[in-house]
Structures are given as C-alpha cells and as structure tokens.
Amino acid sequence: MAAVLLSSVVATMAQSQPASVWSDFIRDRRDLAALNEHKRKKILNDLGAAIMADPDGVSTEIERSRGAPALCQYMRVMFASDRTPEVVDQLDAVLHWGKPDKSIREMLSAPAYDDGSTWFPRAKRAGYFTGCVAGVLDGKRRSSTSLAGRLPLLLSSRDQTIIALQIAERLKIGRPSKGDSYGKWMLNGLSKEDLVSPDVMDWFELGFDRAY
Incomplete structure (x- = not known):
C-alpha cells in the first residue's frame, strides 16, 4: 500500500513539473x-519545453495564475529571437490540448459541469494562450522595462507578416486581410474554418480577450 501511494505521489510530482516551471516564471x-x-536562452528553452511536455497543464496554470504578462513577454522575446517556429508548435499543441492526433474542435469542446451549468474550460484556456500570441503581434502589453533591456523587442511589419503567415500555414486559417488586427484575423479564422465550434467560441473569446 505504501509503495503504491509513493508511486502515485511521484507520478503527480512528475506531471506537475512543467506547470511549476511556468508558475515560478x-x-x-x-x-x-x-x-x-x-x-535568456536557458529560460526560454525551459519554458518552451514545459509547454510541449504538458500543454494542457501549462496553459491551465497560466490562465489560473493570470499569467498573461509573463506569457506575452515570453512570446515577444521568442519572436525577437527568431524562434517563431517553436511558438507556432506550442500554439498548435495548446489548441490540440496535447493530442495532435485529435482535432482542435474535438479537444476544445470537452465540457465541464458546475451547479447545473455547462462551461468549456479547455476553450477558455486555449483562448487565453492564443490571445497572447495575437496581442504581441498587435503590439499589446508592451513591457516598460523590456525596452531598456539588451534585446530589441519591437517587431517590424515584415516580422509580423512572416509570423502571421507561419501561423496561418500551420492552422490553415487563411492569410490576414489588409486592415484587420491580428487578433480579429485569428478569431475569425478559427471560427470560419470551424476549428472552434460555435457553442464554445464564446468561452474561447473570453480567455482570448483577457490575455490580449
């Protein structure tokens, strides 16, 4: 019995490690x-590895801890460090809720029930993560301290276009339309391509807006 209990505790600790990396950050x-x-590279590597190891646990921890400022800073620095493909992999992993063989629609549509009401926590948390990606592309949540740091963080319009095209190619949501914000483009694309079903889109947008 003691051995079984110890094994369970160790397994729980192992599962929580990726989330704790983000909690500490x-x-x-x-x-x-x-x-x-x-x-900087060491921290970026650790944060990125945590997302890929446990995308559902990490995105849950980020949303629970109201970690949008930290997540958006991470995204901004990753983009500025020419590590966009890694961010795209991480976004894709979160949207698939860690199950790449399943559809985004299926994974984000898993309901939860509380006091007779139905809600969609996965959609909300994936929206929170996605909101930071769009917010960085749209120049939101700029850090007052980062501008004085050693790494330039301001993305040029060319940078933004290249990043958006990589996201569009991975998610197959079509390219941004001229005049649209990147936030609007991502929400419209996910909705139009039916990647996020209509009944959970409100929950996705709730998380998105809080991080954006």
Missing part, C-alpha cells in the same frame, strides 16, 4: 530582455 516577474544571452 510568472511569480518571479523576470525581465527576459535584460538578461544576457546565455541566461
């Missing part, structure tokens, strides 16, 4: 742009 409020390249 959110709590520390570290300015990544002000770090030297070696330290």
Whole structure:
C-alpha cells in the first residue's frame, strides 16, 4: 500500500513539473530582455519545453495564475529571437490540448459541469494562450522595462507578416486581410474554418480577450 501511494505521489510530482516551471516564471516577474544571452536562452528553452511536455497543464496554470504578462513577454522575446517556429508548435499543441492526433474542435469542446451549468474550460484556456500570441503581434502589453533591456523587442511589419503567415500555414486559417488586427484575423479564422465550434467560441473569446 505504501509503495503504491509513493508511486502515485511521484507520478503527480512528475506531471506537475512543467506547470511549476511556468508558475515560478510568472511569480518571479523576470525581465527576459535584460538578461544576457546565455541566461535568456536557458529560460526560454525551459519554458518552451514545459509547454510541449504538458500543454494542457501549462496553459491551465497560466490562465489560473493570470499569467498573461509573463506569457506575452515570453512570446515577444521568442519572436525577437527568431524562434517563431517553436511558438507556432506550442500554439498548435495548446489548441490540440496535447493530442495532435485529435482535432482542435474535438479537444476544445470537452465540457465541464458546475451547479447545473455547462462551461468549456479547455476553450477558455486555449483562448487565453492564443490571445497572447495575437496581442504581441498587435503590439499589446508592451513591457516598460523590456525596452531598456539588451534585446530589441519591437517587431517590424515584415516580422509580423512572416509570423502571421507561419501561423496561418500551420492552422490553415487563411492569410490576414489588409486592415484587420491580428487578433480579429485569428478569431475569425478559427471560427470560419470551424476549428472552434460555435457553442464554445464564446468561452474561447473570453480567455482570448483577457490575455490580449
């Protein structure tokens, strides 16, 4: 019995490690742009690996901890460090809720029930993560300290276009329309391509708006 209990505790700890990496980062409020390249790369690698190891657990922790400032800073620095393909992989993993063989629609439509009401926590948390990606592309949530850091974080229009095209290709949502914000483009694309079903889109947008 004791051995079984110990095994269960160890398994729980192992599963929680990726989320704890993000929990610590959110709590520390570290300015990544002000770090030297070696330290910054190490932290980016750890944060990215955590997302890919447990996309559902990490996105749940980020949303639960109201970690949009930390997540958006991470996205901004990743884009500025020419690591867009990794961010696209991470976004795709979160939207698929860690199950790449399943459809986004299926994974985000899993309901939860509370006091007789139905809600869609996966959609809300995936929306929160996606909102940071769009917010960085649209120049939202800029850090006042990062501009004085060692790493330039301002994305050019060319950078934004290249990033958006990589996201569009992966999610197959079509290219941004001229005049639309990146936030509007992503929400419209996910909705029009039926990647997020109509009955859960409100929950996705709720999370999206809070991070954007």
